Amino acid sequence: MVDLQVTSPDSKPPLGGWLPSIRLTEVQAAVLNAAADEMIPGGDGFPVPSQVGVVSFIAKYVTPAGVEPKWYPFLGEGDLKARLDALGAEFAGACGEQKVLALQALERDEADFFTRLRDVVYYAYYSRPEVIRAINLNLTAGRDYRYTPQPYGYSDNFDDWDDGLLSRVRGTYKRTEDVKRLPLPADLPLRQVSQQPGERVTAEPAGSPASGG
Numbered sequence: 495m496v497d498l499q500v501t502s503p504d505s506k507p508p509l510g511g512w513l514p515s516i517r518l519t520e521v522q523a524a525v526l527n528a529a530a531d532e533m534i535p536g537g538d539g540f541p542v543p544s545q546v547g548v549v550s551f552i553a554k555y556v557t558p559a560g561v562e563p564k565w566y567p568f569l570g571e572g573d574l575k576a577r578l579d580a581l582g583a584e585f586a587g588a589c590g591e592q593k594v595l596a597l598q599a600l601e602r603d604e605a606d607f608f609t610r611l612r613d614v615v616y617y618a619y620y621s622r623p624e625v626i627r628a629i630n631l632n633l634t635a636g637r638d639y640r641y642t643p644q645p646y647g648y649s650d651n652f653d654d655w656d657d658g659l660l661s662r663v664r665g666t667y668k669r670t671e672d673v674k675r676l677p678l679p680a681d682l683p684l685r686q687v688s689q690q691p692g693e694r695v696t697a698e699p700a701g702s703p704a705s706g707g
Contacts, residue, residue: 506565507565512555512556512558515550515553515554515556516556516559516571516574521582521583522575522578524583524586525581525585526548526552526578527543527544527548527586528585528586528593529593529597529611530542530543530544530548530615531543531544532590532593532594532597533597533615533616534615534619538632539628539631539632540625540628541624541628543618543619546622546625547622548618551622552614552615555614555617555618556569556570556571556574557570559571559572567611567613567614568610569607569611573607574611577600577604626639626640
């Protein structure tokens with residue numbers, strides 16, 4: 495089987511991640527799913543990450559081997575796989591408390607890696623159509639949320655315009671044509687403003703904020 499290299503290893507990844515995406519072993523994928531499920535437990539109408547395919551999403555955004563991981567999520571293939579292998583099948587099959595302890599240790603000892611992993615798990619999870627539907631169904635403020643607001647926008651929650659609100663507005667204003675110039679007193683001390691090349695020379699009252707006096 496021949497892989498089609500769509501993305502040049504020397505270029506920035508296109509919108510939507512690297513093509514082709516990295517490949518994880520079954521154990522590596524199980525470890526990543528287990529970690530994601532502990533980071534975002536699900537419940538109350540929301541699925542757990544392993545049910546919505548976060549691994550395949552994350553695999554598209556991890557920088558492939560041989561390329562510097564200098565773009566989001568700043569995770570390289572070799573480093574990610576090595577850390578997943580270090581956690582191993584024991585982690586994937588452990589009870590929830592043991593997995594939490596292992597992740598807490600990872601957060602304490604490898605804070606940068608843990609933060610990058612957590613961020614891409616969140617990114618993957620909240621991009622999934624199933625999660626967006628859960629937001630629509632379970633959160634009042636999210637009933638019109640869409641992965642992309644265009645072309646529909648977010649109009650579902652907007653109240654109709656109430657012209658009566660304007661009748662309750664109280665305030666004053668002065669029309670431009672009613673604004674009058676005030677003559678400066680003849681004895682008002684003025685200071686010369688420094689002139690820049692090509693600028694007009696102006697003067698302003700001494701002691702004004704602009705003069706610094």
